[in-house]
Amino acid sequence: MRRADPDALARQEFDLIVIGGGITGVATARDAALRGLSVLLIEKDDFASGTSSRSTKLVHGGLRYLETYQFRMVAESLRERERMLLLAPHLTEVRPFLYLLYRGYPETRARLRLGLTFYDVASGQWRKRRHAMLSRSQVLDREPHLNPDGLLGAGRFYDVLTDDARLTIDTAKGAAEAGAVLLNHAAVTGLVIEDGRACGVRVEDLLGGGLFEVRCRQVLNATGPWTERTRGFEDGGPSGRLRPTKGVHIVLRKRDFPLNTAVFLRSPDDNRVVWPIPSLDDSLVYVGTTDTDYAGDPDGVEPDEADLRYLLNVANHTIPDARLDLGQIVGSWAGLRPLVAPEPGTSAGNTSREHAISTGPAGMLTISGGKLTSSRLMAQQFVDAAVRRLGGRRRPSRTATTPIAGGDTARLPGVRARAAAAGVPSELVAVWIARYGSNAGAVLTRYLADPAAAEVIGPRGLTRAEVRYCVDEEQCRTVEDLMVRRTSLFYWDATGGVSHLDAIAAELAARLGWSEAERAAQADAYRARVARHRPAPQGPP
Structure with a gap:
């Protein structure tokens, strides 16, 4: 590309x-x-x-939209979720979720069971992934740190995580x-x-x-x-x-917020459905989301302290012993939902x-x-x-059966075999495959072509070869392009990759022909972005 x-x-x-x-x-x-x-x-x-890089990072039916009787949309989304598992296998992972039931919630056990049954059937995969209703003790056996006060049980169901x-x-x-x-x-x-x-x-x-x-x-x-x-x-x-609404998420270390299963529950502040979710990176959990009207510049949407504290309240309500404050936030992000304007009087969450x-x-x-x-x-x-x-006659859509780039799983055994024969660390290959799918072979080719390309210059095994692939094949043209959208280090590294930024910016500069002034400006702009999304200095992950 x-x-x-x-x-x-x-x-x-x-x-x-x-x-x-x-x-x-x-x-x-x-x-x-x-x-x-x-x-x-x-x-x-x-x-x-x-x-598209600031969502809840789910490919999902939208269980909570059943509350507002959006049955057709939920069923349609579930069918698309199943297609996405086939079209983008490298970027989709099925995970269990717990929809928690606490005393005082509007959902009853019977109502939740009915909603989850619809969710199972509408997906077309109810034989493979069927919900189960769990008792209070079963929930706490699975997640012992959850708030036990008023807990009645949960419904376990399945949805899909992605790197949006x-x-x-x-x-x-x-x-x-x-x-x-x-x-x-x-x-x-x-x-x-x-x-x-x-x-x-x-x-x-x-x-x-x-x-x-x-x-x-x-x-x-x-x-x-x-x-x-x-x-x-x-x-x-x-x-x-259009009615844009703002959605904010925070990222926490699992050692500070010990949660292993994604949960849906209600915010202690306004009773909205919210969700702490263990990320695709096993050491982190992210918590979302806010849902507030936004009238500002779409180019300037960022989390503010009220957003962060709202989500910290959610986290501390979910696991009271965590006692989290701003200093435990690893990172955050804010995005806008471009919703079609509803009838006057409709809340942001119900739009x-x-x-x-x-x-x-x-x-x-x-x-x-x-x-x-x-x-x-x-x-x-x-x-x-x-x-x-x-006008005129055109061929019908082919996207329902054509995998996206990187989705050709038949090529993966060959990539792994080439890498193993060359002695490339298996954990590095696993990162490439999770990120680029079958296009990991193109990263491997660059890794093997130049000894310098094998050097790790960034967090989580980022090599020069990977940077070169992103520049050559994915139109990566800025530091932010690489760190935020090609590698997602902005979201999941404790420093957002700033600890390795000089080496990363130097490699980009060499590939893109930047002057020293441009390299410095790119690095400074990225540092500023990271600082705006991390409320306190962060220690090692």
């Missing part, structure tokens, strides 16, 4: 231009390219730089493999409108500088929290059809996660709302809408 040449783009016309490189945008580009359409995707920052940023990156890479052209760090500054119809976009290249125009037959707006801003290119101002597709006055198609889990289906419906406007 190489970054497109802006000069070449200005000389082409595409069937579709997709604005926005979050999960919905890249899934749309992949769907369109697999149908044989020519498609260009443009992202103003980096792929997954918005909501990697899921987005590998979907983007899959789009490129199917023929899509992708350009990150390039901002759409306006539409080209002729005879009242949008027929292209105006673009500013934020890396190389320069302005250019690209033509197309149909423009698609998949900009998530920036949807209203993009609509403004067409009709001059926001329409009020539907359904998506909507609309057509603007100049013919631009816009998709808003939705969830990470349903991104493939959303993209399919979005491309269907575009094809109807283009």
